[in-house]
Every structure is written in structure tokens, then in C-alpha cells.
Amino acid sequence: MDSQGSPRKAGALLLLVVWNLLFCQNVHSLPICPSGAANCQVSLRDLFDRVVMLSHYIHSLSSEMFIDFDKRYAQGRGFIAKAINSCHTSSLATPEDKEQAQQIPPEILLKLILSMLYAWNDPLYQLVTEVGGMQEAPDAMLSRAKEIEIQNRRLLEGIEKIVGQVHPGVKENDVFSVWSQLPSLQAADEDSRLFAFYNLLHCLRRDSHKVDNYLKLLKCRIIYDNNC
């Protein structure tokens, strides 16, 4: 039985892979340069197109998540007032307007972006876990959380590749912003727990917008020479 089944399985798998290659054109398709392909050289333009697409998508999801959560759980609780200055990435020296963003060198900006993405790895994972544990969480929220987590990892890969092409030899970033709000996410008090979620989603929305904006800036600067 097995001997009969395995060639068939292999055939089916091969067919599936070919199908994916041919028809899956969106960002959710195969990764660029699967590991092991030494001579794989994707152009910088394609890399940037890809990461911009990813970052745009991630921010759309984050925005929807926040708006949903706000409408559903946070009305009249005054969470926004409490959410002032409470993002764990606020310690990162990110540019805060156009001039600052244009003055900063691209490599530094890329490093900053990478730091931010690394800083969000753990919180996103915890978000997925906690939203999954929430009984009252709507399915859309959970699926969005999972999607964001997945796409965030892909975005990280892409930017690392860009860094490898634009500024090879750059040392890895040692500064990690630590997120320490897990206990709040798991708090027994409903109000505290909801605020923890609100805060996390609010910060995620903002940081994803930052990343998106910086990448679009960089793309126009590096690829199109400020002539988008």
C-alpha cells in the first residue's frame, strides 16, 4: 500500500508545487530565493516591490484589527487617554516627520526598521496566543492576528535581503526593545486585560504604518532616485 501510495503522493506534491509556482502570484507565494539557492539574485527593485506590498498589507490588517477592537470593546472606556506614551518601541529613535526621515541615511533607516520588526516578533506571537484563548474574540480578529504574525516574518526576511544587497556587512542590530506587557494581557481583571489588548493593537497599528512609510520612502529614494 505504501509503495503504491508514495509515488502518487510525490506526484501530487510535485503537481501542487508546480501549480503554486504558476498561479500564485501574490505576496503569499513562495519566498524569494529559497534557502540553498546560492546564485539566486532577485533584483533590488523586485525586493522593494515585495516588501512594500507586505508592509502595506500588514498595516491594513492592523488598522482593521484596531478599529474592530475599538468599536467592539473599547467604547466609552477612555483607553486612548491611558495609551499615551505606552508603546514599547518608543525608545527607538525613529524619525517623526518627513524632514527627519529624509535626512536619516538609508542604512540607518533600514536598521531601525529591522529593529522594530524584531521588537514585534514576540508581542505578535503572544497576541495570537491570547486572542486564540479569548472566547469572545471574533474569528476575524484571530485570523488577522495570525496573518500579521506570518507576514511580519516574511517582511523581516525581505528586509534582511535588502540590507544584504544595499549594505552588505552591516552588523546585526543589538538593540532590541523588550516588550513586557504579557502579564497585562493575561490579567484577570477584564478592564486591565482589554486595555492591554487595546494598547498592543494601537502600538501595532502605528508601528506598522511607520514601517510602511519608511519603506516607501526608501524605495523611491533608492530605486527611483526620489522621482517616484
Place this chain on the structure above:
Amino acid sequence: MADFARRQKKPLIHCLSQEKGANMKGNVVSTTALVLLFLNISLLNGQSPPGKPEIVKCRSPDKETFTCWWKPGTDGGLPTNYSLTYQREGEKTRYECPDYITSGPNSCFFSQKHTTIWKIYIITVNATNRMGSSASDPLYIDVIYIVEPEPPQNLTLEVKQPKDKKPYLLIKWFPPTVIDVRTGWFTMEYEVRLKPTEADEWEVHFAGQQTHFKVFSLYPGHRYLVQTRCKPDHGYWSKWGLESSIEIPSDFPTKDTTVWIFVAVLSAVICLVMVLAVALKGYSMMTCIFPPVPGPKIKGFDAHLLEKGKSEELLSALGCQDFPPTSDCEDLLVDFLEVYDNEDEQLMPPHSKDYPGQGVKPTHLDPDSDSGHGSYDSHSLLSEKCEDPHAYPSTFHIPEVNEKPENPEENIPCIPDPQSISKEGNGPYFPTDESKSSTWPLPQPGQHIFRSPYHSIADVCKLAGDPAGALASLLDKAEKDILKSSKTFETGGEGKVDEQKEMEDAHSETKQDASWPLLREKAPLIHGKPPDYVAVHKVNQDGVLSLYPKQNENGHQPEKSRAPEGNKEYAKVSGVMESNILVLVPHAQATNMALCEEPAKKAPPSLEQNQSEKDRASLTAASSNCRGPLGGLDYLDPTGFVHSFH
């Protein structure tokens, strides 16, 4: 208002005047009075502190500056000053609005210098007048979430008619001036809409991030209106820009021959495919669309039989179950003939109640008990035995209810005296069914058989283990009993008898009393003693059935070992020859045979071989499972030939 004030004043003054002596009280009272007075005066003048202002909205057109507008509350009748103060996230300092003018009245414009992206602004508007002040609710905003650009600018329309190409309308525009798209700080998306002047609905097209758009499908000679709008990658849509209009020239070619060519080719292909399909599968298609009307079909009708000219077979093939036609089964089952081996034959009414499955039962000779009736040990049972009726221990006994059940050694009589039998004018029925067995069904050993030696044929048949239904259908008044017994037998035995069929057969066949001309070697025993019964020894060419008693006690498994003799079945008794020879009519239901599990058996020659074979040769082959749709049993009216008995 004035009246009210006056009314207020009066009691106050009255009080005051009355309590002159109380100094302390007087002071308090006076103060209160003054305050009230002041208030009353104010009310009289209509002055009050300002109402609470409300911040309407804040918008950023370019992600570099933003403006907030507020709505003032009531001003309290006094000139009211409005001031906007804000505080940024992470800072303690509270600032005031830098520019109240640029954006119009009741607004505050935040220039680039004062705008920080990705930071929450906490904005409050204060209204102050002489009477007091009031503050609005604070508004928390982040500039990136309030971006709403201006509409696109410099919308241009142009009808282009390139040579050898389709003409189109080219729409071009520019992003709003303040937007910085070049550096990538701002990413803009556009939308275009157009309509003929007289139309009601706009035709909207999303143009992505490009600043031009081509429209191909236009009505010549019409005037078109065009508008555009834009939106940041994450933000609000702008308003629709200024309308532009253009006249489409009348010579704008709209005919598109390529479309028609494509349509023609497609139709041709489809027609070709259809023709091929029809050609290849025309018949099946026709059959599908116009299904053939089924002609009349008579179940069991075999045209070949008709050709052969054997009407009996034909009729039997048709399954004429009520042939000969009978009106009431019950009557026919009432009496059955008891045929002894002597000339005295009496008809004994069956007492079916007493014995299960009583009916015309072939008397069986119990080989074990030599009752003196003799046993059928000769091959040609009928021939031998019938020659000397007296010698036959077992004549055909129409089963007699009164007979003791434990009298299995009923003579298997020869074919009973037709006269005696034909008390009711019934003759013996020799039901056969489609089963191939041409021997009388033989009871299986070990079957519980009723006491009475006279059993319905069905019972007997069952005993034989063959589909005894045919036999069972013999004249048995208690058809149900037959069935019951059959059932017991069946379940005990083969279990394949179709009770229902037996019933039907019983009905059809046992219309008349029939002395069961079957020669059964053994009377069915109730107590598990395998009975003796007659097995068809052979069948002659002209359908003469010769029976002989079954000597084999144990190996009464009929049919199984019996090799099929052929497909001829004997469905009816066409006559009885002398010396108790039954002339059977071959049953042409070859097809029904197929249903039978028993191999087709025709008695004849191979019969003499072994007992089992003989056993097999059960006339009726009343295996109900061998019964085809016709029920398999056709019986001739033995009246015709009853007289031939004897």
C-alpha cells in the same frame, strides 16, 4: 424676566426690612441678596459664560501639516474668545495653537514645524468670556490617521485617434500641489468618473497610482463630463475635482469588426462541435431527447413459444396463476382426496387446524417403519406400485386430518383414483415451478415435519428441502397452515421458499382438491425423522414421470447434488397414464430457471444413479426461490385427466 426679578426682590426686601435687628443674619442675607441680584441682572441682560465648544474635525492634506476646526457653543451674549491648546504625547508642555487664521474662522492650523507624525495630540478648545469660560472635551488625534488630500488638479481631456488603432479619450491630471509624491513620502491613488451629459449615472474607474487614464468605449457625438479624485494609501478619499467636459467627434468609430469576427469564428467552432457530436452520438442523443416509447409488453410472454405453437407452455410462461380460473381458493382447499392403494378411495376433508400445513399431502412411506405398506424401493415406483394398488403401502393419501400424525407411513399412493379424487372434480395438481427439479421435493432430513403424513404438497416439498411451494399449493384448505408449515420447514430447511409464492401457488393450484398424486416415499415427520418420499425416477420423453420411493433416509438432500438434467421443467401434469404415471408437461420457463438455485433438473435418466440425485428430482422443484416472477407454478386443471386415473 423683569417680573421675576421684581418678584424676587420684593420678598427679599421685605425680609430685610423685617429683620433689622439681626446683624449677622443681616450680613449673610445681604451678601446673598447681592449675589442674587447680580445674577438676576445678568440674566436680565442675557449674559452668561460661554457654552462648551466642540472640536469638529482635524484634517491633514499632506501628512505634513494639519488643521483643526471647532464649533463654538453659545457665547453667553458676551464676546467670547476661543483658544486652542494642545499637548503632545510624551511631553508635558501645553502649547497654544500657532495659527488661527490660515484655515479660516474657528480653526487652528498646525504648520510643518508644529506637526509631529506618529504622536498623539491632545487638543482642547477653550471658550472664554467675561462671565466665565468653558472647555471642550479633549480630542486625541494622530496625524497619520486624519489624512484627506485635496482633489487632483489640472484635469485635461483629449480625444486621441491614432492611425490604425482604436481611438480613445485620454484623461490626465496632476496630484494636488502640496503633496509630496516624488520622494515617496506620500503615496496616492486615483479614481476617474465620466458620463455623457444627459446621463444620470457616473461610470467610475479606479486608476491606481497613475495620473492618466484611457477610455475606449464612448458614444460619438456626445458631450462627456469627467471628474477625478484621490486618496492616500491609508486615509480618506478627497472630494471630486472640478468637472471637465469634452465633445466626442461624430466620426468616432465605434464599430468593432474584430468582435464580430471573433463571434463568427466562435459560432463556427460551436456548430462544428455540435455537428460532430450529433454525427458520432446521434442515436444516443436522439434517444436521450426523444426516448423511445415503450411498446406493450406482456410479462413473461415469450414469442418463441408462440411460434412453437405450444399454447400451454405459452400460457404457463405467462404465469397464468389462476389458470384454470378459480374463484375461491378456500373452496378448493376444503376437500382433498385420499387415495388409497385400493379401490376404495375416499375424499377426506382436511382438518387443517390439527396439523400444520395440512393439505393434500402425499402420503409418504416411512421407510423406517415398515407399516406393511411397503416401501418404494423400485425405481419405477409408480409403474410398479400402481400396478398393484394393494401392494402399495403408500397410495396417495389425500392427507387426512384425522389421520394420526405419527403415521408417516402413509402409503404413497399411486395416482389416486380420479373418481375419488375428483370428488370435487379436482385432480391432482402437480405444481412445478421453474426450478429445475422435476422430482418431488424431498424433505430434508432432520426437518420437523408435521405428524400427519398428509401434508400439503408444500410441506412435503419443503420436507424435501426443495422449494416445496409448488407442492404446497396443493389443495389445502388451510393455506395458511401450509404456509406455516412451509415456513417451519423452510426455516428449518432451506429457507428459501417463497412463502408468498407458495401462497399464491396454493391459491392457484389448490383450487381443487387434488389428491396428491405425488408419490412420496416418506411422510413428513414432525419429529425430525426424515420421511420417505417419492422421488421422480425419470421422466420419459413424452413427459411421463415415474416416481419411486425414496429409500435413502439420510441423504435426502435433494437438489444439491443433483446434476441438472436440463432445463426442462415440468410445469403441469398433462395426464396420468396407467399405473400411476404422471405425464408432465415440460415447463418452458427456462429463464426462470436461472433464478433457481437448484440446478435444473429433469428427472430422467440420470435419476437412477443415486439416491440423492433422485431426491433432487423433485417434481415441483417447489423451491420458491426458483419461482420466477410467475410464481412458477402452473397447474392444469386435473379435471381433464382425472378420469384417466385408475
